[in-house]
Amino acid sequence: MRLRQLECFRALMLHGTMTRAAELLGMSQPGISTMIAGLEHETGLNLFLRRGGRLQPTPEAKLFYVEAARALEAAENASRVAAEIRSGRRGHLAIAAYPSISINLLPRLLAQFASNKPELQIKIITRNSATVRELISTQQFDLAVAELPQDYPTSHMEVFSYECVCMLPHAHPLAKLKQITPDDLDGVPFVTLFRGDPIYQQLASAFSEYGARWNVVAETEFFSTACQLVAEGRGVGIVDPVVSKPFTEGLTIRPFKPKIQYQIAILSPTHEAPSQMAQDFAKLLRRGLRG
Amino acid sequence: MRLRQLECFRALMLHGTMTRAAELLGMSQPGISTMIAGLEHETGLNLFLRRGGRLQPTPEAKLFYVEAARALEAAENASRVAAEIRSGRRGHLAIAAYPSISINLLPRLLAQFASNKPELQIKIITRNSATVRELISTQQFDLAVAELPQDYPTSHMEVFSYECVCMLPHAHPLAKLKQITPDDLDGVPFVTLFRGDPIYQQLASAFSEYGARWNVVAETEFFSTACQLVAEGRGVGIVDPVVSKPFTEGLTIRPFKPKIQYQIAILSPTHEAPSQMAQDFAKLLRRGLRG
DNA sequence: GAGCGACTATACGAATCTGCTATAATGGAC
DNA sequence: GTCCATTATAGCAGATTCGTATAGTCGCTC
Numbered sequence: 001m002r003l004r005q006l007e008c009f010r011a012l013m014l015h016g017t018m019t020r021a022a023e024l025l026g027m028s029q030p031g032i033s034t035m036i037a038g039l040e041h042e043t044g045l046n047l048f049l050r051r052g053g054r055l056q057p058t059p060e061a062k063l064f065y066v067e068a069a070r071a072l073e074a075a076e077n078a079s080r081v082a083a084e085i086r087s088g089r090r091g092h093l094a095i096a097a098y099p100s101i102s103i104n105l106l107p108r109l110l111a112q113f114a115s116n117k118p119e120l121q122i123k124i125i126t127r128n129s130a131t132v133r134e135l136i137s138t139q140q141f142d143l144a145v146a147e148l149p150q151d152y153p154t155s156h157m158e159v160f161s162y163e164c165v166c167m168l169p170h171a172h173p174l175a176k177l178k179q180i181t182p183d184d185l186d187g188v189p190f191v192t193l194f195r196g197d198p199i200y201q202q203l204a205s206a207f208s209e210y211g212a213r214w215n216v217v218a219e220t221e222f223f224s225t226a227c228q229l230v231a232e233g234r235g236v237g238i239v240d241p242v243v244s245k246p247f248t249e250g251l252t253i254r255p256f257k258p259k260i261q262y263q264i265a266i267l268s269p270t271h272e273a274p275s276q277m278a279q280d281f282a283k284l285l286r287r288g289l290r291g
Numbered sequence: 292m293r294l295r296q297l298e299c300f301r302a303l304m305l306h307g308t309m310t311r312a313a314e315l316l317g318m319s320q321p322g323i324s325t326m327i328a329g330l331e332h333e334t335g336l337n338l339f340l341r342r343g344g345r346l347q348p349t350p351e352a353k354l355f356y357v358e359a360a361r362a363l364e365a366a367e368n369a370s371r372v373a374a375e376i377r378s379g380r381r382g383h384l385a386i387a388a389y390p391s392i393s394i395n396l397l398p399r400l401l402a403q404f405a406s407n408k409p410e411l412q413i414k415i416i417t418r419n420s421a422t423v424r425e426l427i428s429t430q431q432f433d434l435a436v437a438e439l440p441q442d443y444p445t446s447h448m449e450v451f452s453y454e455c456v457c458m459l460p461h462a463h464p465l466a467k468l469k470q471i472t473p474d475d476l477d478g479v480p481f482v483t484l485f486r487g488d489p490i491y492q493q494l495a496s497a498f499s500e501y502g503a504r505w506n507v508v509a510e511t512e513f514f515s516t517a518c519q520l521v522a523e524g525r526g527v528g529i530v531d532p533v534v535s536k537p538f539t540e541g542l543t544i545r546p547f548k549p550k551i552q553y554q555i556a557i558l559s560p561t562h563e564a565p566s567q568m569a570q571d572f573a574k575l576l577r578r579g580l581r582g
Numbered sequence: 583g584a585g586c587g588a589c590t591a592t593a594c595g596a597a598t599c600t601g602c603t604a605t606a607a608t609g610g611a612c
Numbered sequence: 613g614t615c616c617a618t619t620a621t622a623g624c625a626g627a628t629t630c631g632t633a634t635a636g637t638c639g640c641t642c
Contacts, residue, residue: 001370003294004600018619031601033620038599043373049564053608053618059433059566060376063383067369074365078358079292082334085351092354142350273340275350295629310589322630324591329628344589344637 001042003075006068008035009047013057013065090119091277096135096144100223101264102126104246106145109288113281120277136267142278143285148263149198156268158282160289162240164199164260168252169233175252182210189217189235191226202260203238209258223247242291264289292333294366297359299326300338304348304356381410382568387426387435391514392555393417395537397436400579404572411568427558433569434576439554440489447559449573451580453531455490455551459543460524466543473501480508480526482517493551494529500549514538533582555580 011021011032018032025032040047047061057065084090097106102124114120127135129146136144148159166180174184185207193199200219207214217235220226227247230237239248240262266282266289268274274282302312302323309323316323331338338352348356375381388397393415405411418426420437427435439450457471465475476498484490491510498505508526511517518538521528530539531553557576559565565573 001294001366001373002599003292003366006366006369017617019617027600028602029619030603030621034599034601037620043370044377045373050608050619052610053620055619056564058564059382059569063376063381064369064373067365067372071362071365071369074358074362075292075294075297078297078355078362079334081358082292082336082355085354086335090354091350273347273349276337278350293628308589318629319631320590321592321632325630328591341590341637343639344591346590 001039003072005035005039005042006072008032009039009061009065009068010072012036012048012055013061017055084119085276088277088280089117091117091275092121092123093143093277093281094123094125094141096125096127096132096141096146098129098132098146098264099126099221101145101243103222103224105243105288106285108246109284110281113284133267136269139269139272141269142275143282144267145264145285146267147198148265156270158266158268158286160242160264160266162242162262162264162291164238164256164262165241166236166238166254166256167227167230167248168236168254169230170250170252172236172252174236175254177254179255179257181257182207182212182214185214185236186212187215190215191218191220191229191235191237192216193223193226194219194221199238199260199262206258206260227251242289245291292330294363296326296330296333297363299323300330300359301356301363303327303339303346304352308346375410379568379571380408382408382566383412383414384434384568384572385414385416385432387416387418387423387432387437389420389423389437389555390417390512392436392534394513394515396534396579397576399537400575401572404575424558427560430560430563432560433566434573435558436555436576437558438489439556447561449557449559449577451533451555451557453533453553453555453582455529455547455553456532457527457529457545457547458518458521458539459527459545460521461541461543463527463543465527466545468545470546470548472548473498473503473505476505476527477503478506481506482509482511482520482526482528483507484514484517485510485512490529490551490553497549497551518542533580536582 008021008025008031011024012018015021015024018036019029022029022032036047043064045060045064046058047064048055048057081090093110095106095110106124110122110124114122125135125141132144132146135141136146166185168175174180174188177184192203204214215235218226218229220229223239223244224247226237227239227244229235231251238256238260241253243264266285268278268282299312299316299322302315303309306312306315309327310320313320313323327338334355336351336355337349338355339346339348372381384401386397386401397415401413401415405413416426416432423435423437426432427437457476459466459471465471465479468475483494495505506526509517509520511520514530514535515538517528518530518535520526522542529547529551532544534555557573557580559569559573
């Protein structure tokens with residue numbers, strides 16, 4: 001049974017005569033005739049009574065029509081879905097990300113990406129960077145974003161490095177400086193990430209190197225929390241200049257010396273081929289992470 | 292998009308390699324290869340990654356597979372339904388019939404007919420004969436059974452004539468007779484159909500012809516009601532020998548002179564071609580009505 | 583690195599299918 | 613009878629299908 005036969009059959013049932021069905025399908029009347037003859041032969045059903053050169057659908061044809069139409073629709077649907085997949089209107093994106101990025105930057109980029117993709121299904125899982133790294137190796141995600149360092153290299157990785165900047169509350173005296181060093185922050189109340197974080201360690205080294213006193217008044221898990229504390233005037237702090245940018249509205253930002261490096265990476269699964277969808281989004285994400 | 296392509300695609304997705312898919316489908320490996328290449332070209336999707344001479348389904352392939360499998364199943368279902376229709380296992384029968392026949396004989400025959408037809412849908416509508424005759428002309432029924440006379444011949448008709456028989460309650464004195472005439476029933480309590488019925492009129496003529504007194508003690512609408520009254524000893528009566536046979540169990544049946552004729556007919560719609568199913572059942576019904 | 587095994591891709595040819603034009607056949611309307 | 617609308621058949625060109633033969637790729641083993 002061929003789809004073309006079913007198509008001819010449907011057109012014939014809907015329009016009554018072969019001549020009209022042929023017009024509708026853009027083919028010749030004899031073409032329809034042979035198609036129908038073939039279908040009748042293959043199914044073993046007498047679909048039409050030939051009465052005086054005219055066709056009359058038999059009750060069997062009406063019964064069969066229901067199923068034929070259903071099969072045709074399913075096939076047409078498959079074609080449509082193929083087109084949707086091809087054009088990127090259909091698909092799914094499962095993304096694992098660490099909190100700071102999944103609070104603002106990631107959903108913003110995803111919303112933009114999905115705006116012209118009616119059938120796109122999005123799944124975002126937020127975990128700390130270590131867990132995200134484990135998750136991507138389960139091959140259940142299309143993409144992941146985690147902070148470095150990567151303890152074991154399970155997946156393809158694309159690294160983004162940032163030099164952290166110093167953030168000051170509104171109208172802070174240090175705002176007059178072009179650039180800030182540990183010397184400037186000697187004894188100044190400071191908000192930082194937890195001890196385990198690479199940023200913490202780099203800052204500790206920097207202050208000790210400059211011989212300045214690092215006056216930590218708060219340790220937070222996320223950049224966003226730290227930013228909020230700074231905004232409330234609790235102290236100054238350090239953040240990356242891109243991912244955390246949305247949290248530093250209204251704060252004064254100055255370059256920080258020495259360089260405090262913050263590294264994150266886009267991770268992709270290794271065993272699976274990435275979907276076109278994932279590749280497209282990765283492109284957008286890449287642009288977003290370049291700042 | 293051809294069904295064969297989807298079939299190859301499904302086999303390939305399910306079995307991983309073209310070689311195995313080809314075995315399963317009973318074709319050659321190059322055959323599968325070209326089929327898949329064609330499907331990829333037509334859908335515009337990269338369904339498989341060629342890595343080192345092996346195939347790896349892409350995420351797009353997995354998305355498309357869902358719809359492809361659905362379409363294939365629908366097509367296979369259509370084929371199966373065609374086979375069911377052809378072999379008479381699927382179809383529907385809409386039958387209109389008058390009460391006496393639809394109480395017992397018709398459902399008995401239908402049950403027998405349907406016993407090996409799992410997908411047969413049956414619809415029985417019971418109306419008086421005049422209404423049945425109107426219904427058949429609406430072309431909504433495959434078959435109808437009504438009593439004659441047919442007032443206007445709207446449909447194809449197959450007539451069955453019966454000579455009515457006399458029924459006597461159990462152990463009735465007249466049971467000793469081989470045959471019963473109006474003379475024998477002179478003044479005997481009699482149960483009959485209503486005045487409008489042809490049977491009533493024929494009986495009236497018969498009794499008056501024989502100069503016997505027709506002692507009607509009850510008029511009923513249906514044969515079955517009349518039979519029950521006779522069984523209760525309320526009187527004697529007359530019924531047709533075939534349709535009403537199931538109601539006369541335990542009663543004594545004797546031929547009746549003169550002939551009281553009872554005619555019914557199988558009616559078929561004129562405009563519609565009868566379904567094979569209807570024709571098959573008509574054959575069984577015909578045998579049943581011949582007694 | 584050569585050989586082997588498992589796999590896929592391409593080339594080519596035969597058979598089949600598709601769908602066209604031309605034409606025959608049928609039946610209804612006038 | 614003639615015209616008109618319809619379906620069916622024949623014959624042909626082109627496309628599709630699917631086989632065989634063959635080449636290419638990769639991983640494994642020795």
